[in-house]
Amino acid sequence: MSGPTWHAIALKKQVDGDLAADIEKQGAYVSPEILKVKVEGGQVRFELKSGADVADTTAKVDRYVDLMVAKFRKIPRKVLHTRERQNKAPLRTGVYEELKKRGWVKELGRGQVALAGPALNVLRTVDADCRAMGMSQFGAKEETYPTLIPSKTLGRCGYFSSFPQSVSMVTHLVEDFDTIEHFRQANAETTDLIVPDPRAFATPEACLSPAVCYHCYRGLENTNLTGGPNVVTTVGKCFRYESTNITGLDRLWDFTMREIILVGTEEEVSTRRQKGIELVKAQIEKFDLQAEIESANDPFFSAAYATKTYAQLRGDLKFELRLTVEPGPNGEARSLACGSFNLHDNFFGRTFTINAQNGEPAFTGCIAWGLERWVLACFTQHGFEPGGWPEAIRASVWG
Amino acid sequence: MTDPTIEDKVRAIIVRIAKIEAGFSPDADIFRELGVKSAAALDLLLSLEEEFNIAISDDAFGDARNVKKLVELVASLQGAAA
Structure with a gap:
């Protein structure tokens, strides 16, 4: 064969x-x-x-x-900031395997991990720093959101037309005794999931949230922001199906995102996004990380790729914080997007009828951190001995 | 019947791409006021280049956000090419 x-x-x-x-x-x-x-x-x-x-x-x-x-039109990338780390030790390699060996990362499924020990401490340290930034620097209020998101909400957000490839849909068996009993019998003698008839699944009423900010916009539907901008900080689990690209902590299916979400006039939102970029520059100083902040585009699918990438890059709508991680198999330098600074124009304001203080459809933006990737970048850049870690975060990571 | 002007052609392209009514103000911001999705910008740019057989820079296109400015931009590029 x-x-x-x-x-x-x-x-x-x-x-x-x-x-x-x-x-x-x-x-x-x-x-x-x-x-x-x-x-x-x-x-x-x-x-x-x-x-x-x-x-x-x-x-x-x-x-x-x-x-x-066919339609792709190149817009040159803009690099807003580059930083070298103070720690001159070589980048660690085999970080994911080492984290697993120490029991600080446990692989529980494809793109699904548990964190423990110092790896969990890193995630919590980064998250606490971001949360404090949101509350002290932006006056953000905290909210929590469900892990599920109505399919209707995602549809209104344009998610299915932009990123259908990465949606994780939640279904259940239809309410029908014979169907459920058929399924039960098919699964009675096996530990694998057996689907005897795909028609037993209901059309997904809900999906797993691919980002936390959509909940915020939906929650503000039909609101007039008479008191000025609405700033929220939240942390939640997010889900993006990455197919064969799922890799270690680089690219999980189930990951944790902290966000500071901005809703207001165009000026209120864009000045706060810029402030977020400046604050994150200070944050990577504190964490002593080698990083770049540069313009970026989302992974729009198929025909949406060229048109939406063009709009995003031309409008400076997205910048990413890229942290250096271990080199690739041929020694090539690698970095991962560990944060992003996004503007959405007034799309969500129009979609959910949210008006800013000036009476116009609200503009929105968000500053987001992918926390598990920070864990990977920190161990890659600082190693597995507490002495290699910057003093500002050493105690909270290593005790 | 007279030949369509640059403005007639620009308007026709916008109506086709954005699926909006034709009688909009030449000063209206295409994206903010006419509600044309930002994702339609590339189609608009490529259609203008094809219709008028010109190359439009991204910066110049980004500054021309209404019909009036687009007409001026096309006319200046056609003039430069003549």
């Missing part, structure tokens, strides 16, 4: 490194038969599982690449 095979299609136009990286990453969603996608030398190469339908999958890759590339 033959093994996996490589195939290729020619690119119809030249692509730069950013677009190539997105084509490779989103290639995971093109077909379950695809193991890997690489953009090399004017071609998109893809590795197929043994026995895959080559013609069918090649046609699918062709359609996918065409939609990603």
